[in-house]
Amino acid sequence: MGTETAKAIDRRDATDGDHRAAAKTRVRGACPALAAPMPTGDGLLVRLRPAGGALTLSQLAALAGSAAAHGNGTLEITARGNLQIRGLRAETVGQLASDIEAAGITVPNGPAIEISPLHGIDPEEAGDPAAMELALRSELREPLASPRLAPKLSIVIDGGGAFGSSALSADIRVVAQPDAEWLVAINGDGETATPVAIGPAETAISAVGEILSLLVILGQSRRARDIDPALLRARFPTMDVIRLNLSPMAKTSLAGLHRLKDGKHVLGVRPEFGQMRASDLTALLDDAKAHGAAAVRLAPDRGFFFTGFPAEAAPALLIAASKHGFTTQPGEKSEYIAACAGAGACGSAFYETRILARRLMTAAPVLFDGSLTVHFSGCSKGCAHARPTLTLTGSAEGYDLILNGLAADQPDERIAGGRIDFAIERLARSIEDNRGAGESAAACLTRLGATGVSKALRQE
Incomplete structure (x- = not known):
């Protein structure tokens, strides 16, 4: 040698x-929300989680326009399906916030709660994650707003279906089960998280409240993995008898045209490495609108779905996405x-x-x-x-x-x-x-x- x-x-x-x-x-620091943008090498960065991860085409176009006007024109979709806007300055963050409000985009306060991307439109869902999110935010408003929670606390609500959230790891997982029940588990993904409670929605909400109270006691530097097992069992005495038949998580590529059980279609697109220019996104949204698409659902794995378009428009949408630099074929490197x-x-x-x-x-x-x-x-x-x-x-x-x-x-x-x-x-x-x-x-x-x-x- x-x-x-x-x-x-x-x-x-x-x-x-x-x-x-x-x-x-x-510690990587707090999540860069509108109230606390994060300094980076190209300016300030803001991360947004619109309610339910759902946006109309006009709302996403407004965000793209604002990113170009007040940032450096770069938007990103993270591995967890959140939206980031880069290159902001201290004096333009407020202008971005005003544009978000004017577009009618709701960004809930408190920890981001990530829910299945096709919630409400996937007929294979076992439960309604959007309704569960609303219930958690309503019933647990005070603990969710606690400054003692870790800045990067993660909560996932998985309704199941063709594109569930089983691959996402989280501090707290709430997973729809058959017969209108919900499983609550901590510290892991769909295979590795530890179950602590199972039952109807009221039971799940109460269990999440108990976990949040333990995390508040632990303080900002601690996560669900730091909860003492003995203390956890004291709060959830039946957790060890919960028996689940877990199957390996199937990896379904987001990219491409997908036919749901009810015959409707969604189109998954991915910007390369999750990053896109505002001008490319705006051009794609214009074409998508012309072909009848109604909305966008942000999704894990750095992409999003177009929904609401007629089946006959699918080929044209695929061509439009590719033309503007977005991946629509599964298996791309x-x-x-x-x-x-x-x-x-x-x-x-x-x-x-x-x-x-x-x-x-x-x-x-x-x-x-x-x-x-x-x-x-x-x-x-x-x-x-x-x-x-x-x-x-x-x-x-x-x-x-x-x-x-x-x-x-x-x-x-x-x-x-x-x-x-x-x-x-x-x-x-x-x-x-x-x-x-x-x-x-x-x-x-x-x-x-x-x-x-x-x-x-x-x-x-």
Whole structure:
């Protein structure tokens, strides 16, 4: 192995563990709501969760116009289906707020409550998450408004159906069950959350209230995972007898035309990496309106659905979305990428994440077979993806490659900045050369492990 390569791709020494441990405990700050926009590398950022994640076409067009007038014209949809507007200034945040009010867009106060994107229009839903959200906000107004709750407290209400929210992790999950019952669980997604109560809506609301009271006692720095198990069982003495038949979460691509059980259609579209220019969005909304679409539903996985259009308009809508730069086909490589804003847009980032992601989609297509998500994180905060996966974290020295972990985890390799394309191409070639028939990229990486990957990266 050449000396240059040995210097460029080097194992992280043990002393770096202290740095990573500190990074893990750093708080990313409060959610950047209208009342508290977040400074970034390209100005102030505001995150919005419109009531129910639903907007009319004219409302979303108004937001796009406001983003262009008062920000830098960039909008984003997050992995949890929230909307972000970038490049604002202190003097324009109030103007954005006025535009939101004038458009009739309701942004509830307190923690964001994320509900199934097709609520109310999906005939397969087991319950009405919008009604449950209204009930929670009405009955639990005081605890939800407590300043002692963690700024990033997450509440998910999953009505089920074709596009439920089982993949979203949350502090508190409220999940519709058969026979008008609701399950309340904490700290996890549809498979990993711990059930604490099950019953009619009144039981679920009471259980959420109990959990909120425990979180208020714990204070701002704590989340549902920090609730003492003994205390939890004292509040929910029957939690251990709840028996559920959990099936593996099916991953249905958001992108594309989807026919619901009642014969109606919705069209899922994704801007590349969840980011779009206001001008492109406005042009798409104009075309969608002309083809009969009525509304937009923001959705997890960085996209949204068009609803209300006649079936015969679907082909024209698909063409319009593609024309304006939006993905409408499932399985596109960008679907398997989580990339933060990156250098230039974020003051913490060490590299331009999306530029590198585009290069690697071309140079290493084997990584994007859908078996894993490739996480491009500009720094160790890992804002774009909160699950273990193949991660490339930026640092002052270059890049940290983590085979199956979070952005702040101990890296398996350190890669010098100028060698990143070489390293990833080597990684891709190693997968192509070593995987068995029908073996996915994720399975091959798991089998190779850190030792096998290290050997591949160090070969000349």
